Amino acid sequence: MMDGMRVVRDFVDVGALEEIPSLGARCVKTAMGDIAVFRTADDTVYALRNQCPHKAGPLSQGIVHGDAVTCPLHGWVISLQSGKAMGLDTGCTPRFSVKVEHGRVLLSVGVTA
Amino acid sequence: MNMMNSVRKKLVVIGNGMAGMRTVEEILQRTPGMFEITVFGAEPQPNYDRIMLSPLLAGDKSFAQIVLNSLEWYEANNIKLIAGEAVVTIDREAKLVIGEAGTTRPYDLLLLATGSNPFVLPLPGVNRPGVMTFRSVADVEQMLSIAAPGKNAVVIGGGLLGLEAAHGLNLRGMNVSVVHLMPMLMERQLDAASAHLLERKLTSRGMNIYTSANTEAFDGDGENGPVRAVVLKDEQRIEADLVVMAVGIRPNATLAKSAGLATDRGVLVDDAMRTSDPAIFAIGECVEHNKQCYGLVAPIWDMAKVAADHICGVAEPVFSPIASGTRLKVSGIEMFSAGAFMGDKSTEDVVLRDGARGIYKRLVLREDRLVGVVCFGDARDAGWYFELLKNGEPLGELRDTMIFGPVVASDDPDDALAAMADGAEICGCNGVKKSTICKSIAEHGLTSLDDVRARTKASASCGSCTGLVEGLLKLSLGTGYAPAAVKPLCKCTSHGHDEVRRRIKGGALKTIPAVMQALEWTTPNGCGSCRPALNFYLLAAWPGEYVDDAQSRFVNERMHANIQKDGTYSVVPRMWGGTTSAKELRAIADVVEKFDIPAVKVTGGQRIDMLGVKKEDLQAVWKDLNAAGLVSGHAYGKALRTVKTCVGSEWCRFGVQDSTAMGIALEKTTWGSWHPHKVKLAVSGCPRNCAEATIKDFGVVATEAGWDLHVGGNGGIKVRATELLCKVTTEEEVMEYACAFLQLYRMEAHYLERTAPWIERVGLKYVQEKIVENAELRLSLFKDFMHAQKFARTDPWAEQAADQQAGKKFNAMAELV
Numbered sequence: 001m002m003d004g005m006r007v008v009r010d011f012v013d014v015g016a017l018e019e020i021p022s023l024g025a026r027c028v029k030t031a032m033g034d035i036a037v038f039r040t041a042d043d044t045v046y047a048l049r050n051q052c053p054h055k056a057g058p059l060s061q062g063i064v065h066g067d068a069v070t071c072p073l074h075g076w077v078i079s080l081q082s083g084k085a086m087g088l089d090t091g092c093t094p095r096f097s098v099k100v101e102h103g104r105v106l107l108s109v110g111v112t113a
Numbered sequence: 114m115n116m117m118n119s120v121r122k123k124l125v126v127i128g129n130g131m132a133g134m135r136t137v138e139e140i141l142q143r144t145p146g147m148f149e150i151t152v153f154g155a156e157p158q159p160n161y162d163r164i165m166l167s168p169l170l171a172g173d174k175s176f177a178q179i180v181l182n183s184l185e186w187y188e189a190n191n192i193k194l195i196a197g198e199a200v201v202t203i204d205r206e207a208k209l210v211i212g213e214a215g216t217t218r219p220y221d222l223l224l225l226a227t228g229s230n231p232f233v234l235p236l237p238g239v240n241r242p243g244v245m246t247f248r249s250v251a252d253v254e255q256m257l258s259i260a261a262p263g264k265n266a267v268v269i270g271g272g273l274l275g276l277e278a279a280h281g282l283n284l285r286g287m288n289v290s291v292v293h294l295m296p297m298l299m300e301r302q303l304d305a306a307s308a309h310l311l312e313r314k315l316t317s318r319g320m321n322i323y324t325s326a327n328t329e330a331f332d333g334d335g336e337n338g339p340v341r342a343v344v345l346k347d348e349q350r351i352e353a354d355l356v357v358m359a360v361g362i363r364p365n366a367t368l369a370k371s372a373g374l375a376t377d378r379g380v381l382v383d384d385a386m387r388t389s390d391p392a393i394f395a396i397g398e399c400v401e402h403n404k405q406c407y408g409l410v411a412p413i414w415d416m417a418k419v420a421a422d423h424i425c426g427v428a429e430p431v432f433s434p435i436a437s438g439t440r441l442k443v444s445g446i447e448m449f450s451a452g453a454f455m456g457d458k459s460t461e462d463v464v465l466r467d468g469a470r471g472i473y474k475r476l477v478l479r480e481d482r483l484v485g486v487v488c489f490g491d492a493r494d495a496g497w498y499f500e501l502l503k504n505g506e507p508l509g510e511l512r513d514t515m516i517f518g519p520v521v522a523s524d525d526p527d528d529a530l531a532a533m534a535d536g537a538e539i540c541g542c543n544g545v546k547k548s549t550i551c552k553s554i555a556e557h558g559l560t561s562l563d564d565v566r567a568r569t570k571a572s573a574s575c576g577s578c579t580g581l582v583e584g585l586l587k588l589s590l591g592t593g594y595a596p597a598a599v600k601p602l603c604k605c606t607s608h609g610h611d612e613v614r615r616r617i618k619g620g621a622l623k624t625i626p627a628v629m630q631a632l633e634w635t636t637p638n639g640c641g642s643c644r645p646a647l648n649f650y651l652l653a654a655w656p657g658e659y660v661d662d663a664q665s666r667f668v669n670e671r672m673h674a675n676i677q678k679d680g681t682y683s684v685v686p687r688m689w690g691g692t693t694s695a696k697e698l699r700a701i702a703d704v705v706e707k708f709d710i711p712a713v714k715v716t717g718g719q720r721i722d723m724l725g726v727k728k729e730d731l732q733a734v735w736k737d738l739n740a741a742g743l744v745s746g747h748a749y750g751k752a753l754r755t756v757k758t759c760v761g762s763e764w765c766r767f768g769v770q771d772s773t774a775m776g777i778a779l780e781k782t783t784w785g786s787w788h789p790h791k792v793k794l795a796v797s798g799c800p801r802n803c804a805e806a807t808i809k810d811f812g813v814v815a816t817e818a819g820w821d822l823h824v825g826g827n828g829g830i831k832v833r834a835t836e837l838l839c840k841v842t843t844e845e846e847v848m849e850y851a852c853a854f855l856q857l858y859r860m861e862a863h864y865l866e867r868t869a870p871w872i873e874r875v876g877l878k879y880v881q882e883k884i885v886e887n888a889e890l891r892l893s894l895f896k897d898f899m900h901a902q903k904f905a906r907t908d909p910w911a912e913q914a915a916d917q918q919a920g921k922k923f924n925a926m927a928e929l930v
Contacts (some may be wrong), residue, residue: 014926014927023664026925028927029925029929030928030930041637041638056680059666062641064664065637066638067639073678111928
């Protein structure tokens, strides 16, 4: 899994995909704080730090739509792909690598560059 | 018999459909009062718009909306309508018609408008219940009696009518298959390329399309039981609870034939629409003119004009059919075709194809003249092309750019409309020209779409030219045209709240994806604004049936607690009418200590708020509170919040009624109900109004004589005092009015609109008309509310605590520490 400059990441099994509701999210507690793992309508998973770049609202509690989540506190829309605030707002939430293999969700806690 | 009757000539019309009644209208316009008119109709209804059966089936229209001539109209015009009786005999010698019930009427002139019959495939099983045609209101009613989400419908025939039926049934939530004999859909209106795009579009809406498919039989229960499947020649079986045959129509010439009139496929008529008997005219789908039969409305309107001129003796025009175009009335699919669109050796094509956008245009030219056109995916310029086709002028330079529409350089559709010739036809159904509309706007000072419809009939039939008519209003009036601006629900749709609610109910849409598909949402699963709104609208429309979508709930309603700025939650148990007990207070105190809850506060709604509860403690907190009989106060929801009370006549020296008991009864009845926004009630025991009922959504103030009911108040950023709805005398009345008011608000307000702005929008008078003046409606609203409450009065805390799956959301998925 070495490709050029990238580091091999350690993926950890955090549970079954079914544990995350479709168009929803669950949290994973880590030493660096909570990570929100999102599941979209087409079963793509994304992982972001569970803090909105605006006022640290828990993104895992927001409404997931398309590849974005609306923060429950003040309605900022955050792209799940980039972690960036969409529309006129600016700000970015750290992303984490996450993938699904054989129905299991695998999360890497190394921040994606 | 009075004098008038003896001098007026008797006109009898056989057929109370669109063709017959349009002719009668034309006659009344030319020579009002000249005839004593009698109309026989085989169907029991007044004349309705048969073109609109598809929207009726789809739930986009109600029957009342598709009635063309109401019973009052017949009366006002002195027309005797004999509805529900088919004519069986025409005695041409005695000039008499005789109905099946024996009704006999003499005539001086007779007009046959007997229409056509749907063609029924002579296949085994065709008489099974569930196998039907699509031709009348009765057919639609029969379909709707079987149609239900998840059931299977098979439409035989992939032509115009068949696809409209399929679309309607699809919107009703059925699994729809279309079985078509030919290799491509709508082969009489489309060429191969556009038919392919159409098939792709329908398939993407979940329909199964079988082309080159030959039906062999209708299989079902036993010998004559209901249909269960359609069997094809290649032995494929398609499951079916409902089969709709839409394989063509046959002119209904039986009556004419038995009367000895000249017939072939239809009733033969000359250029004046006269049959072989000079006293008998015929028009519409039953006629055959120059070996041609007609099924589209535009040439039939021309027939009506020609026949009326001759019947009234005011002019002697000849019927010369002009080309007519076809549009498909399936929302979201733009399609138009006209003329010789298939082309042949003598023609050349100009084609524009954009597969990704699903757009296809084909113009067929012969000797530099436009003779055929097909537009798919974008039919905005259809009217312009159709005009070029009808004019038949040499195209010249236009040929090079015409495929891009009338105005190439501008992408403003208004410019295209301005550039359109005055004689261009805007409304194909009613044959209304651009100049006619513009002239009416100027002469009669018309300012709205409804005005134009009433005056000219433009866009009053199928409605597909509504955009063009609005464009003309804009061109004519400039900034003076203020269309009833509809604010879209959100960026995912162009539809407003009211339209969405109407379509949910009318289209029997019962899930968020079904709404998004039917109303063509531009996003795959909406956004944070529309999903909660749709979830509420569905919940309100289908109580007990709709399954609440937790992922479309705002966090507070999903967690059943109020999220605070630090991500913790606040918990507020219900205190009925603001009353509590030692047991409840003790349970609250214990919970506060046990879970180390940092703050406790009395709320403005007479309850106790525990603030700073950690997400993972919520379930345990609720469990302890539940054990003491405390339930969710819905302090977090767009729902019934509190019913605030004063102590009333039980304790207070001023109190005149028992306001506390009234408040508790109201809260016990209304709790758990979801609303467009939060709803607060209050009951004061005397006009001193200590419960502040006059800044509540529904406020009750006791008087010596009974109760004053106030509505539409709120505190908040913009304080609004209530307005007096009415005065009532008994507790039962308070309850009935309160629930009816809440139900009206739930069913009609926009999501996130509190009662105050709602009442300002619709007016207090509107609410009074529905709740105070109309006792029948009030009772039905009350009953609807009580029905919905059967499913709503449940404690979400107890449910969440018991449901392991639901419980997962309160805990981390994994801990990597």
